Amino acid sequence: MTDIARLRPLPALLCGLALFALNSVSAQSLRLSSELERAGSTQPSVATRTVDYIVALVNSDPVTNSEVRQRLLRVEQQYAQRGVALPPREELARLVLEQLVAERAQQQEANELGLRVDEASLAQAEQAIAAQNQLTPEEFRRRVAAEGLDINRMRNELRGQILLQRVREREVELRVKVNESEIDAFIREQGANNPDSLELSLAHVLVQVPDSASAARISELQARAQSVADRARAGGDFAALAREFSDAPEGATGGEFGWRPIARLPDLFVEATRSLVAGGIAGPLRSEAGFHVLKLIDRRQAGSSPEFTVTQTRARHILLRTGPQLSQADAVARLNRYRQQVASGQGRFEELAREHSQDGSASQGGDLGWSVPGQFVPEFEEVMDRLQPGEMSQPLVSRFGVHLIRVDERRDTAMNEREQREVARARLRDQKAQAVLLNWSQDVRARAFVEYREDPRP
Structure with a gap:
């Protein structure tokens, strides 16, 4: 490796x-x-x-x-x-x-x-x-x-x-916890309805309900959420309402989530907005966190393939490790010379990699094989992903040294069964994690003794 x-x-x-x-x-x-x-x-x-x-x-x-x-x-x-x-x-x-x-x-x-x-x-x-x-x-x-x-x-x-x-x-x-039956159901739904192809842009107001709230307090908070929904349906500025009333973190910026696949949204939100047109309001909706008011900003189809697919990249690189014998500036200069040799036809990338690269891939001419997203460290992968097939990067500094990258091929490939199950597990876990972290953070905050001394002066 x-x-x-x-x-x-x-x-x-x-x-x-x-x-x-x-x-x-x-x-x-x-x-x-x-x-x-x-x-x-x-x-x-x-x-x-x-x-x-x-x-x-x-x-x-x-x-x-x-x-x-x-x-x-x-x-x-x-x-x-x-x-x-x-x-x-x-x-x-x-x-x-x-x-x-x-x-x-x-x-x-x-x-x-x-x-x-x-x-x-x-x-x-x-x-x-x-x-x-x-x-x-x-x-x-x-x-x-x-x-x-x-x-x-x-x-x-x-x-x-x-x-x-x-x-x-x-x-x-x-x-x-995500069990195997949940993964099976997710994969069946993915194959039948392709949920990843549908994305929603939502805005959100959360009126939080503490775990210890009395019935009277819950009724009061529900009335507040209903007032927000009524004002939004009457044409009120939803972003202003979110900033004024929402207890959710995104309330500070108008309550917008941005575009998200419906697989990454709570089922409660997806079902409540299923029949809405753009601009429509749903709620108040009750969850464990409190009362929600939603605005559907828009929906779109992100793709049409019913299969789980992954984009694979085949790339080569030349790595020069920096240290007492080679400074970063010298490594960059050397790789720029190699890049010019390849671009002018005076050298071949594969031969330069075999001769000079200090990575384990040198013997294969710098060939990294077919890679999938997340396989390499982000500073390397981000540059590689921006390259078109046949294109070379500028010298790139990573935690390992300085690289010269060339992308040879790129392809979309259907995932095998194991890969599909890993993707399904990650997405289901992500859905559940959002609710878990929200509830946990609210619980930790509620248990803390907080004394406010003075208003901040920005």
Whole structure:
């Protein structure tokens, strides 16, 4: 097995959390979260930059105003890049504070369970973020320092995010079970109705119902949800209603989920919106979490094949490992020369790979065989997936060294029975995990003693 297939990343942490807005940023334009990112030409005053105070205590553990500010700046930066409108800054600051409170309570839960993040795991996470930005770990640290951020504080936050990921994975592992009969039913439905071909774009308002709520309180919350549904049906701005009333995380951005296959949506939502036209409102709907009001923004068919299929890629690469004998800059320069030789017809990729590549695939001319999504580390796979057959990449930095990639072929292949069952298991588990994590996070938050001291000043 080639080395790039051996080390798996922290997928949800590094892809989903987008720590420090690094994952989708190139090495040339890397920008970490700093106040100057948002402020542009307007410099904040010294007092604004340096003031700090406790805004909340979570079981005696403080959350500070500076933590709220840093998270707020990252949220604003990420959503600005996506062109998503945000609520007023003061309102967003309160939502960010609630997110930090919930995370702090979950981290405390992880500590009580004895979960820890060792230095090796932390170093691996740092290395993965650096590699996704085509930086060495040393260059990554220098760039962090150049942006005016404290490396130890950055590492502490990264450690906290890894801890959150581990405790959430533990809760899913303990509570989510998928049996063989569920997998059989999923595959039958996939073959008959092709549920993956139908995608829905929904917006959502959740009025949360605490587990300990009395009948009178439940009735009051149901009335609130009914009021939201009535106002939405009367033509009210659903995004504004979501920001005002929703207890779900996506409420801060208007309640929209984005496009999702119906296999990744709760059955309750799919059934309630089945007969709606675009713009229609469903609800209130009752679930274990509370009362839901849904808006169907649109639906579409994403494909027409009734089979489980996977896109396979056949690629070759040349790997040069960096170290005391070969710097990253020299490796990039050398691979650029090989690339020019192949492009000009003065050399063959296969021969250059056999002669120079430091990967196990060198003896096969760099041939990696047919690969499936997820087989290689993400920084390699993302570049490979953008290449057309016959196309070569620019030199790519990964955690293993510097690569030159060429894609030879690509094909769509029906999955075998084992692969189909693994996909079905993962999708069913994903459906159940969303509800489990929502209920668990609400339970952890409800058990935490939270004392609010002062409003955050963003």
